[in-house]
Amino acid sequence: MADATETLTGRTRGMGELIDVAGKTTEVAPFGTSLAALAKERPEIVGLTADMGRYSDILPFRDAFPDRFFNVGMAEQDLIMIAAGLSKVGKIAYCTTYSVFITRRAYDFVAIACAHSKANVKIFAGMPGLVNGYGATHQATEDLNMMRGIADLTIIDPCDATELKQVVRAVADIPGTVYVRNLRGKVPVELSDDYRFELGKAKVLREGSGVGIISCGYMSMRARDAANIAAAQGIDAAVLHVGTIKPFDRDGVLAFARRFDRLIVAENHKTTGGLASLVVEALYDAGLVKPLIKIGLVDSFFECGSQEYLEAKYEVDLPRFVRAIVDNR
């Protein structure tokens, strides 16, 4: 039997850092640094984690405000309950751990202790989708689907460091419970400083006429990269970034969709129950039927491996986007 290492290359890497892309400017820990800055102005902000401080980028907050930081250990139900309790005595509770542990493990507590009570809890959930190559236990590939099902819950999927920093600030003033897909480590800075996150408003990031791409999370950046490549091949794609999943910008998406003969929907999530489902529901309800390609994850559990390997294998990488734009398949 041949040595396995003769044919296999690449490996699973650390916890949820986005892959480096040549030529991209990045910012380290935009969540934690902006939370620490905001907390100087807002004494009612407290920060919590469930043994995932290091891997959720909340340490800059801990270091600035050790008395307002609580690590509850590997106890995600407790994390969410404590956050709800803190909110009931006037605090704004920013909590962090991995998305899978919030959604799959603590769902009842997010729904009842937080959303039902309109608790002022802001959940920054790490490692959405395939951001991590650590296997299905750590990949939140159905979190949008699950969280959409909870009433009175706001859901945000930021696309880069610029938007994420604005979201950290904005959610302090969004009443009730908010679930944010957190991007950690060296997060690309793609949007210019004049970008403005607005709750419930989809934003056109790139104008074009050939095809309309509707996307969320960091897939919006990939869509824009792919659109730039495709433009050199003669197809000009527009990109609409849906930063807020709930409340969903139905009118904005429909207005955008009407302008194109064909559409692409892209998300760092399964194509079931997430953005693609939202878009298709909105189009159908409006009687608007267009050819539509879904880029996202299949209904499966995913193996361990490098992010590049997994994204290529499951077809959410840059070549997949270019093929959809240029070849319409």
Add this chain to the structure above:
Amino acid sequence: MMSRNHPPEHPDIGRLKERALNLRRLMLNMASGKGEGYIAQGLGIADCLAALYFHELRYDPDAPDWKDRDRFVLSTGHYAIAMYAVLAEAGYLPVTELASYGLNGSSLPMSTFDDTPGVEMVGGSLGHGLGQSVGMAIGLRLDGSPARVFNELSDGELQEGSTWEAAMGAATFKLDSLVAIIDCNGIQADGPVTVMIDPVADKFTAFGWEAVEIDGNDMQALVTALANARTPNGKPKAIVLRTIPGKGVPTLERRDRAHFVRVANDEWDELKAELEIHHG
């Protein structure tokens, strides 16, 4: 503010027993005619609620959101009938409103919602109360508030793992101001408590709490345990109550299936009469 309840230095045990009797009367009236409900748990915890609301807790029924009020967090939402009785007795709700308990459109639903004045938590899903109480106690301490947090939970609820997550956290954060009141009445939905929960007090002690076990239907034992729980020692406090479901109404005390009691409509008057005779 004059209307704020402050515990008197010396408890009037006789008066507290009268309060508990009145809570039982209110509960039987609420259940009356409805045929079924969680009356047994309510009757079982009436003594504890009387001791809490009329001897221990600081609150102002005219200002339910007073920020330095002591919090009473009812974890078992199905004990709503007992909660409404004590809230009415304490002045949060008009007694006349109790008649609507459990009816369609009532503001006093079968399971507690947090928009009822005096109710601190959406109850119903078990294993939520202790963790939220931990959060409240941490937040109040951050603000330098003297308010304490009392969390009622049940023996069946100890089967929910989230309760033990919260128990560990409470000890870790040295929550002196947190008092867990665990109603051990020995019943759950399918009958007698099935999974081993005893020794309850020892478990909490092992988790870093100060724990005591008492007869939950003994008023003197209740006020003594609550007074002892005021001692600051860097530990959260657990008071384990052994209560009798249906306490005060012998027919209900004798029921094997007491978790969700069904009563024929003509039986309510007999039960009410039993309460008065038994007490007398």
